[in-house]
Amino acid sequence: MSRSKVSVLALLCGALIIAYWQFWPKAIPGWTAEEVEVLRSLSLSSLQDLPPNPSNAVADNPLAAEFGSRLFFDTRLSANNGISCATCHQPIRRFTDGLQKGQAIGTTDRNTPSIVGVAYSPWQFWDGRRDSLWSQALAPIEDAREHAFNREQVRSLVTDDAQYREYYESLFGRLPEPGRADAHSTNVVFANIGKAIEAFERTIMPGESRFDRYVAALVNGDVERQEELFSDDEVRGLRLFISDANCTQCHNGPLLTNHEFHNTGVISFPGDIPDKGRVAGVREVMLDEFNCKGEYSDDDKRSCDELEFARTDATLIGAFKTPSLRNLENTAPFMHKGQFATLADVLENYNVAADAMIGHNEAKPLGFSQRQLDQLEAFLRTLAAPVQMMATREGQGD
Numbered sequence: 001m002s003r004s005k006v007s008v009l010a011l012l013c014g015a016l017i018i019a020y021w022q023f024w025p026k027a028i029p030g031w032t033a034e035e036v037e038v039l040r041s042l043s044l045s046s047l048q049d050l051p052p053n054p055s056n057a058v059a060d061n062p063l064a065a066e067f068g069s070r071l072f073f074d075t076r077l078s079a080n081n082g083i084s085c086a087t088c089h090q091p092i093r094r095f096t097d098g099l100q101k102g103q104a105i106g107t108t109d110r111n112t113p114s115i116v117g118v119a120y121s122p123w124q125f126w127d128g129r130r131d132s133l134w135s136q137a138l139a140p141i142e143d144a145r146e147h148a149f150n151r152e153q154v155r156s157l158v159t160d161d162a163q164y165r166e167y168y169e170s171l172f173g174r175l176p177e178p179g180r181a182d183a184h185s186t187n188v189v190f191a192n193i194g195k196a197i198e199a200f201e202r203t204i205m206p207g208e209s210r211f212d213r214y215v216a217a218l219v220n221g222d223v224e225r226q227e228e229l230f231s232d233d234e235v236r237g238l239r240l241f242i243s244d245a246n247c248t249q250c251h252n253g254p255l256l257t258n259h260e261f262h263n264t265g266v267i268s269f270p271g272d273i274p275d276k277g278r279v280a281g282v283r284e285v286m287l288d289e290f291n292c293k294g295e296y297s298d299d300d301k302r303s304c305d306e307l308e309f310a311r312t313d314a315t316l317i318g319a320f321k322t323p324s325l326r327n328l329e330n331t332a333p334f335m336h337k338g339q340f341a342t343l344a345d346v347l348e349n350y351n352v353a354a355d356a357m358i359g360h361n362e363a364k365p366l367g368f369s370q371r372q373l374d375q376l377e378a379f380l381r382t383l384a385a386p387v388q389m390m391a392t393r394e395g396q397g398d
């Protein structure tokens with residue numbers, strides 16, 4: 001072959017390679033074994049059984065869950081007979097309310113979080129100022145902006161309603177005689193009401209999402225099913241989520257939360273004083289009379305490791321509880337004050353990661369293109385799933 005023929009051939013080959021590189025659809029690289037392990041750890045199939053709560057003797061009692069569900073939806077538990085837990089935690093909105101800040105008799109300081117799967121969290125509220133679901137439930141009942149009720153009125157309601165009295169006495173023993181209740185016995189009734197509500201809340205869990213089905217197909221090596229379940233953009237978004245965007249630093253495990261507190265630099269609304277978050281919440285939970293160490297806990301051993309070893313350092317200034325990402329459907333607006341109306345707004349905040357108003361923003365700027373942000377959002381939407389009401393552990397196998 002002459003030299004000129006060789007160079008023409010080389011040129012042709014080069015042009016072909018470039019054309020292929022430019023115009024051929026790019027194959028998505030497959031997942032490595034390590035990546036599959038990470039994905040598996042995020043899947044609902046990795047969710048352990050709900051650990052018992054020794055501070056609540058009826059936590060997994062089916063009758064308590066039934067009583068708790070009545071209480072959760074009962075508007076008589078309020079000063080104006082019009083507010084229940086479900087006023088703000090609406091089942092059709094995955095137990096949120098669609099508002100920036102929770103509203104009942106007044107307006108609260110923060111956004112109403114979903115309570116789906118929240119029984120797994122050792123801390124309750126955005127700032128973790130309660131250490132159990134039962135002690136948490138007592139707070140809105142007495143908050144002047146929420147139910148504006150009080151513990152004496154709760155005791156009277158349960159005493160006067162024949163059905164409630166029956167539930168109560170079969171679960172917790174005799175109610176104090178009307179007129180003979182003192183502060184302590186009233187507190188016992190109040191705490192028990194919280195414990196019944198917790199038993200109900202422990203049954204509210206996320207169902208299986210498209211993401212979970214994708215991981216199952218991946219683990220089974222079923223390529224066809226994977227392609228049916230996830231678009232290319234969703235696959236790319238998922239890869240960004242666990243790699244370049246490093247979202248799994250905080251949103252990890254099958255509920256996509258580490259149950260910890262972090263500052264992500266979300267600024268308050270104009271006119272709002274910057275919210276100190278966890279640094280104030282941790283002080284409050286230590287002083288709560290209904291905390292794990294208090295006299296109303298059912299745990300004789302008072303094993304309260306979470307409370308005992310709770311971090312109190314300065315990194316908690318402006319830090320909030322990492323929310324689960326399994327509750328993004330129907331739960332806008334997002335973040336602790338409902339600062340962001342859409343997921344795109346949330347992602348834009350991570351993309352820029354500006355300095356925090358107070359404390360230090362732990363999230364690093366992503367600097368992603370619009371395309372990448374859209375892919376990340378497409379992946380987040382695959383986590384949507386229906387709410388699943390579980391049987392209590394004691395109720396299983398009946």
Ligand code: HEC
Pocket residue numbers: 072083084085086087088089101102103104105108109110111112113114115118121123124125126127133136137138140141145146147197321
């Ligand atoms: C006025 C609306 C409103 C009512 C009524 C209300 N909540 Fe909430 N709930 C909120 C808001 C707002 C927050 C977050 C407040 C904060 O973190 O400071 C919250 C937080 C919670 C949390 C913590 C979730 C988490 O992830 O930390 C639980 C659990 C909860 N509420 C259950 C209840 C129960 C049970 C009742 C009824 C006894 C109730 N709520 C009544 C608005 C409401």
Ligand code: HEC
Pocket residue numbers: 241245246247248249250251261262263264266319320321322323324325327328331333334335336337343346350362363366376
């Ligand atoms: C340093 C820990 C951390 C990292 C990293 C992080 N998040 Fe978050 N995320 C949080 C915390 C904490 C909140 C609540 C912040 C607040 O309300 O002020 C949150 C809130 C959210 C919300 C709003 C959820 C709701 O119900 O309001 C979404 C969506 C979200 N994060 C997605 C992501 C994505 C996607 C990434 C990766 C780009 C990411 N997060 C990285 C800790 C983190």
